[in-house]
Amino acid sequence: MATSTTFLDTNELVLNMGPQHPSTHGVLRVILKLDGEKVMGADCVIGYLHRGVEKIAENRTYQQFAPYVDRMDYVAAVSNGLGYCLAVETLGGIEVPERAQCVRVILTELNRIASHLLWLGTHALDIGAMTPVFYCFREREEVLKIFEKYCGARLTTHAFRIGGLQYETYDTFEKDCHAFCDWFEKKVDEYEELLTTNRIWVGRTKGVGILDAEACKTYGVTGPVLRAAGVEWDLRKAQPYCGYEKYDFDIPTCANGDTYDRYIVRMQEFRQSVRIIRQAVDSLPEGPIKGRVSKVFKPPIGEAYESIEAPKGELGYYVVSDGSTQPYRLRVRPPSFVNLQALDEMCRGCLVADVVAIIGTIDIVLGEVDR
Amino acid sequence: MKELLKAVFLVDLIKGLAVTFRNQKPSLIYTEQYPKERPLVAERYRGAPRLNVHPDTDETLCIACNLCALACPEQLIVVGAERNKETRRKELTTFTYDVSRCMFCGLCEDACPVDALELTQDFELASYTREGAIWDRQMLEEGPLPTEYKH
């Protein structure tokens, strides 16, 4: 398009949103091209939180790198740890005991709940519903308490080690999980009462930021965003890991692929996670919690890629080994980073105020986008 | 018709407010009055490090094996040791731990074969200087002194 670019040309206004904007969920800068109130395009500028995690991996042993992955998606640290451990275990051909797998499932599902809770709270806050954020954080607190009792940390948990677990479950672990599930189910009803039929909520989210199935696949978008567009794709079913095939759960999907549908999908995922946790806690087998891993762990020369269904989408770890104690190369496929690409497509034609809703609905964590 | 009545009588608003009022119960309030009221952290909490001493003899449990320093991803532990001429055993002389760089991952604690190094339930690690965050052996053995807040 040949447009004149003198400063008198007022057709298009370029506006910076962020990096300090409160609803960019961290340090994301979006350059918006506006025609009046209408968004003509959105460019993301990322990298404000870049720490070179992939490079750090090359200078750490396999065990030593495990705490760093928690710091990528710090809202879902347990899922990150699981993805990394699975990749290294595949690389080294390590067998993980049943009990460890079961505990891993429980903790990652709890983490999925915690991550979605943070999303729901902040997303509702962005749109203007002040109340849910307090409730969500209160419920999230309960999950974090379970983490704290289990592994001694709340956010950057470092709960899993290569080969299994470091910590045995604490005495009241099963009871706590059940109590949380019972209590939390009622709370999900409460959130739905607050939002699902709320006219302002529906008005602000229905038909906003539509991304259809075709576009999702083109951009490589995964997770709830993809499922809201009607694609039944969940790695827990598609390529089960950690014994997910043993549990009975559904993949919630919707059809329209708008912000409201993504909300519905995540609300359903709360309930599915609760279902999985209940089954896993009831079937928690006895036995060892750590497989055989030597202290000086040297996987054979080769490479491995393992991906899991993190709360935000497909989280993959690609590890290359040169036979030494340190990875030769490590690459992360973060769901937030890939999903963020679709922002431009989703924003086009929307109003400025909707951009906030759309950024919220993708559910990004900048620590993971920038790594 | 039903929709209209719902809209006129603000049914969704009232429903929402009912939830709000239901949650005003004191038992559902989680805010802690922090300096006045200290939170009770979990038993396994990974907080300030401590170098354990034998409860009776006050001798350090550390055997200066250096495993914790090797396990640490940040390489922030420095173990100084000297070989005792008589007993031919390595004895701990200095031990520094840079709390400012520590990420409390617990790898050093796991590596210690004699449970000398431990991450405790203390969580108040603030210091006025950067040097103050580098803990020496004495500090690690005694632990930080909790500040009493006056108000």
Ligand code: SF4
């Ligand atoms: S907790 Fe982790 S980072 Fe801190 S000293 Fe121990 S091993 Fe190093």
Ligand code: SF4
């Ligand atoms: S691992 Fe334990 S015993 Fe060995 S040097 Fe460290 S604190 Fe001392």
